[in-house]
Structures are given as C-alpha cells and as structure tokens.
Amino acid sequence: MKLNNSYCGQNESIFMQEQDKIIEISQTFPMTVSRRKLLGGMVTTAVAITQSANGQTIQKGLTDEDPTKVTGTLAGEIGTRSPFVKSVKKPSDISSRSPLQDFYGFITPSDLHFERHHGGVPLIDPQKHELIIHGLVEKPLKFSLADLKRFPSVSRIAFLECSGNFRTGKETMTPQEIAGLTSQSEWTGVKLATLFREVGVKPSAKWFLAEGGDSAVMTRSIPVAKGWEDAIIAYGQNGEPVRPEQGFPFRLFLPGWEGNTSVKWLRRIELSDEPFMTREETSKYTEAIKDGKIRMFSFDIDARSIITFPSFPQSIEKGWIEIKGLAWSGRGKVLKVEVSTNAGKTWQVANIQEPVLDKAHVRFRYLWKWNGEETEIMSRVTDETGYTQPTFQQLVEARGSEMGGYHLNPITAWQIKKDGRVLLKPENLRA
C-alpha cells in the first residue's frame, strides 16, 4: 500500500507540472479591428490574461483598479474559479480529499471529487477501450463507449464514499481531513441490468468480477443481485464525460456501496458462481471486529453526518450562527438529522434541504444563538432503516478496541472555545 503511495504521488506530481504550465498570451492590438478584437486589445492595458495548457482563460495580475473602469476578461473556452477563491483537494500519495467545508450544495464540483486509485490515473483513449462481459452468460459481448451510449440511459444523483474515510487524533483537523473521501455527483450511463439482459446472464451466476483498465488492473467481486438492482455503467458525471480521475471513459457505479467496489476504467466483467477473493476484498477493505473475526464483503455505507460549518480552522462570533453540514446513508434516504449544541446532552432536529434522495448526500442546517460560552456541537443522522449514527465509543463497544479502520462513521464533535475558535474533539483511539 505504501508502495502505491510513493509511486502514485510521483506520477501525479509529474502530471500536475505539465498541466499547470501556464502559457502567457500576449494580446497585441489587432491589425484588423473588430469589436471583439478591439476589446481584446484594450484588455491588455489593464489585466494580464493567461491561458493554461488545458485552455482555461485565467484572470491574473489583478490590480487595485475599479473593475467598473476597466474592461474585463473575454469569454473563454472553459470557466474558472475566482482567483480570490482557493478550493482544492488535499492529496496524499494514494488519495485526494474533497474540501467538504467549502461546499454550499449537495453536488461536488467534478474537479473537487475525491480521488482514490491503486496505480495512478491511467490515460485511456476511448477508441481503444472496450468493456468485455463474459463468463456465465449465454452470449459474451464487447462494448465500446459508443455502443454503451446507444442504450437507454439513466441518471441518478448519489454519493460515493471510500470505506476508509475516517481520520482523527488531533484538534486541528478540517472536515476535509476527517471525512473528505466522500463526494456526490449526478452519474449518467446505462444500467448494468440492461447489459446483463443483452449477454444473457445465466441463473447460476451469483457474483461478477469488475476489473479496471488501470495499472493495478483493480478487481472486486460483486453479487449479481446488485448488478440487477441499481448498478450503472457510468460515462457521464455532472453532465460531462466522467473525468479521468473518476474512471474515464466509463466506470461501474454502485449506489450506496463502499467506493472501492465502483471500479473505474472498467474493462471486463466476468460472471461466476463464486466470489474471486481478490486482493482488494481480502487483504484490504476487510475489517477486524470482535473475537478475532474479520468482516468481509461489507458493502453498505452506514449513515453518517458531519458539521462542516463551523469547523476548524474557522472561528465564530457571539450571536446567530447557521450550523451547516452534510448527511448521508448507503442504505436509503436520510430520515432526520439532529444537532446538539451542548455536547450531546440534548438534541434538536435540523432542517434538511430538499430534495432528499436515496443514497445521497443531503445538506442540513440548524440556527443557533451562541452565547459565548465554551461548548461542543455535533450532529447525528438517522436513516430510513431506523439506524442512528453512533458515537465512536459505541463503535468500539460493538466491534472491539482492535476494530479495523474501514466503515467508521462516528458522530464528529467540534469544540467551541470562548474566543470563538473551533477545534475538533478528537477520539481517543484506545478508549
């Protein structure tokens, strides 16, 4: 795993350098004068416009000048973030975390969707990439991206969370650092059930292997029932082609299940009567529970919520504060979110922003008047199965103190200090 880390990091950084190369476009006054070109020429006097290698027009070198007195940037090919906004993922060598504290809505901007891969992001030419479905089927078939797009399509908004998405241990941690391996998109593609019918999946098929076309040729075994139920072969993400980091040209998407099962860069599906016991589902993505037992094929993501405002490193002032955050469940819809502003002594129901979708992030809000006294604030979600998000202590009691690091969804508490500082209340790992 650490091997992956270092090499992964290396590959990424090389890629980033190429991507970030900025091409300065000098805008000289044009010979042939048109209104558009004239505007372009005028701009050089006030704002330096640069274009990155990937075609983004960027406002750069902003001055103190009154923006109503200078012509702005011309229309570009790709939209940009304001240079005053810094919202970025936080990469480690093997993953990159979404800045949960920066988001206003329940959709994660595609370029801020978390990343997790086991052999770097592959560069795949869709003309040379196919999905082969074989094994216990009547008629093995291969599908190009163009073939997949001909089938009836579906879209659904759902979250994707890595099951290893919990960090704790110090007070100075952000929501991104604690739980940034969850993101939400609108995924568009063809139902796997549609393809299952095309190939004629045999009744004896109980599992299927999903295999990626990355350098790890990553594989997971998935029960066939999930394939029939709601699996999607997704080629669209938030209205555009799935991004390379998310599996371009297409990926498996399994709503509500641990992210590792939604195999990216999908190249092969093999139907079988038994699971394949791949490395990812045996030596990884399994977790120790009590009595020396190790849980495997723990697919569902349990319900979880986290307050993203106020959170570290923000600070607050006395008076009205809108507590905001995200809640979700891999088992269905969020039923309610409760917030405590007195360290868990009492709980109040928070407002949930519609629409509340199945296996999807929702945003919750709770108005609180802070009196300036030290306290702790926290949230807990209940999903439609009646499951209520546990405390860390409850998880330890259920799974034992040697419990593994996957599928941890504890209530996250923030300490509010007298001076308005907000600090995580870290869990004692050996409580």
Added chain:
Amino acid sequence: MKALYLYFGLLINTCFIYFFPTWGKPISQAKQIHADTTLYGFGRAVTQAEIDKIDIDVSPSGKGLPQGKGIATEGKKIFEAKCVACHGIGGTGGVGGVLVTTNDTKIKKKEKTIGNYWPFATTVFDYVRRAMPFNQPGSLSNQEVYHLTAYLLHANGIIDEKKIIDAQTLPKIEMPNHKAFVPDDRTGGSIIR
C-alpha cells in the same frame, strides 16, 4: 377592467383544472417501449481468443491458474532482484509494506501480512501477476509468478522450501487466518454492528 382580468383569470384556472388532467394523462401513459425488457442488439460478439487475452483472474478453486510451477528457492532470487527495493529484505518491510510475518512482535501486531492475514493463497498469484512490480505491472512471466508465490508462502512459514507450487497444489494450501473471515452482519436498523 378589473372584472375583465378576473374573468380571464378564472377562465385560465378553469382550463388548468378541467383540461390539464385530460391532456396530461394520455401523454404520460403513452405506450413506451419498455426499457427493461427490450433487447437492443448493441455491442459485438467477442471471441474466446479476445477474452483469453485479458482474462487473468485466478479463483480460490484454482480456475484461471496457468501452466507452470514454482519453488521458493527460485522465487527468492526473483524477489531479491525485483521486489526487495519496495518490500525489504525477506519481505519484512519497505515503502511497499510488509509481506512476511516475522517474530518481531511490533510488526506482527500492527502490519497485515500474507501469513497473518490473507485468507486465500490463490490471491497471491492473482495479485502479483496483475499488479506487480509496481513500476512494471504485468511484466512477470507466469513462471516467475509461481516462483514468487512459492517464496512468499515459504517465507511466511506456510509451506516448506521444497514444496512445488502449481495449478493443483496452490488452491489446496490452507492459509492460517482463513477461518477468521466472516460475512458482513450489518443490516441497518437500530443495532450498531
């Protein structure tokens, strides 16, 4: 004038109340090809040769294991040439993690290894062949993978040095931690598991 507006207002409302349902219903219930039963015929037939080219998985039953055989002493040489940089001497640790359980109690307790954790021996062959070495994935021959599998199983004290590892013997190897693995017992509802 006000009365006139009121009149039109009522008329429009009336339209919606009385006509909208009768217009709307036949449209929404119009006969559609049912997307969930139709066969479309998209995609192309794939030959067995095309499948064989990328069908590299190995099951616990041994299905998918190729011809060839391996032995630990040969595997040790390959390991020292191609794996030791990331997994350390004897597989005891490096940037690629620990592979071998040793008597060092610190490592034993903390690190999951093939010997103390992996439930199936076939997974070693499958994973090494598909993804290793990290900087040259998929570059090892089947023969090399058999040797490495034998070496890693021997280094973990699971087989003796002379044991031949092949398509028949590998699936029969019992891994020490096999029995620890249990299916997911979480079900949602009120119980925390």
